[in-house]
Amino acid sequence: MTELKNKIEQLYESNASITEFDIEPIQHELISNLNIGKIRAAEKHNGIWKVNEWVKKGILLMFKYGKLKDWSMENGFTYFDKNTLPVHPFTLEDSVRIVPGGSSVRTGSFIAKGVICMPPMYINIGAYIDENTMIDSHALVGTCAQIGKGVHLSAASQIGGVLEPPGARPVIVEDDVMIGGNCGVYEGVLIRKRAVLGSGVIINSSTRVYDIVNEKILRADNGLPLEIPESAVVIPGARSIHTEFAKENGLSVSTAIIVKYRDEKTDARTAIEQALR
Ligand SMILES: CC(C)(COP(=O)(O)OP(=O)(O)OC[C@H]1O[C@@H](n2cnc3c(N)ncnc32)[C@H](O)[C@@H]1OP(=O)(O)O)[C@@H](O)C(=O)NCCC(=O)NCCS
Known part of the structure; x- marks a missing residue:
């Protein structure tokens, strides 16, 4: 992959005028390797997540230099997108269930075996979704998001995309996490394994998280986005504002x-319905 990485870095830094002909040689290699999960926007090494900046730069090149193309099909289905960003190619052997009805999976994303996609849902480029994860209706898996094994992304949960700057960590959801209905996770937040976000939790890197078990306040720190600890059960809350005006107005x-x-109670409440799989 070093050669691909070097080519992408060169093109990204180049001030010369770049055309689709410069992009073509990297397009196939980048997209096909993203599609099979061989390269990823971020990876875990010895417990630490590292952003692969060059992969994100490659994706940015696809957006910037792709040309609008008519992808319409003979059966009357019409759509228009950049020539660099068609839908993800699937075959039966991929063992991914996509229930019909308004879902779309952009190419350059990895969807492992056993993933279930309930309509309508959307998976964007650079996303990595590991085995047996459930993506429920109206869920979004944004650009470069890294989703682990056995995760449940409940109805209307939004996993935000993080493409720029290329060095910025994408949103990461580790194995066996439950993201409840109507949750939103944005700006590179990392959800450690087996954590549970109760319905309606919205977090980004400005959110303060109050751990009332350990009596700690968690925040984004030292340039690293917010992290939710392993097995934490997070629910939506409110904190009062102490300025005079805020106090007067409650x-x-x-x-x-x-x-x-x-x-055990949480496990029972969040158990994955095996019958549906
Ligand atoms: C978090 C959750 C899994 C419950 O886990 P649990 O371990 O059984 O937690 P408990 O019910 O014991 O709740 C612990 C406390 O948090 C409160 N709480 C839990 N979830 C809450 C929520 N979403 N909003 C507000 N308070 C909540 C409970 O009232 C309880 O408070 P109390 O101790 O003062 O009574 C569940 O509340 C939840 O949000 N599930 C997600 C459901 C969902 O979105 N499904 C998707 C369908 S598509």
């Missing part, structure tokens, strides 16, 4: 609260 801002760490 104002508060939303926050997130770690109310407990996973126990």
Whole structure:
């Protein structure tokens, strides 16, 4: 992959005028390797997540230099997108269930065996979704998001995309996490394995998370986005604002609260319905 990496870095830094003919040689290699999960926008080494900046730069090149193309099919289905960004190619052997009805999976994303995609849902370029994850209706897996094994992305949960700057960490959701209905996870937040976001939790890198079990406040730190600890059960909360004006008007801002760490009751509430798989 070193050669591909070097070519992408060169093109990305180049001030010369770049055309689709410069992009073509890297397009196939980049997209096909993203499609099979051989390259990823971020990877875990010895417990630490590292961003592969060159992969994100490659994706940015696809957006920037792709030309609008008519991808319409003879059966009357019409759509128009950049020539560098068609839909993901699937075959029956991929063992991915895509229930019909308004879902779309952009090429340059990896969807492992056993993943279930309920309509309508959308998976963007650079996303990596590991085995047996469920993506429920109205869920979004944004650009470069890294989703682990056995994750449940409930209905209307939004996993934000992080493409720029190329060095910025994407949103990462580790194995066996449950993201409840109507949750939103943005700006490179990392959800460690087996954590649970109760319905309606919205977090980004500005959100303060109050861990009432360990009596700690968690925040983004040292340039690293917010991290939710392993097995934490997070619910939506509010904290009061202490300025005179805010006090007079009884104002508060939303926050997130770690109310407990996973126990048998949580496991029972979040158990994956095997019958549906
Ligand atoms: C978090 C969740 C899994 C419950 O886990 P649990 O371990 O059984 O937690 P408990 O029910 O014991 O709740 C612990 C405390 O948090 C509160 N709480 C839990 N979830 C909450 C939520 N989403 N909003 C507000 N409070 C919540 C409970 O009221 C309880 O407070 P209390 O101790 O003062 O009574 C569940 O509340 C939840 O949000 N599930 C997701 C459901 C969902 O979105 N499904 C998707 C369908 S598509």
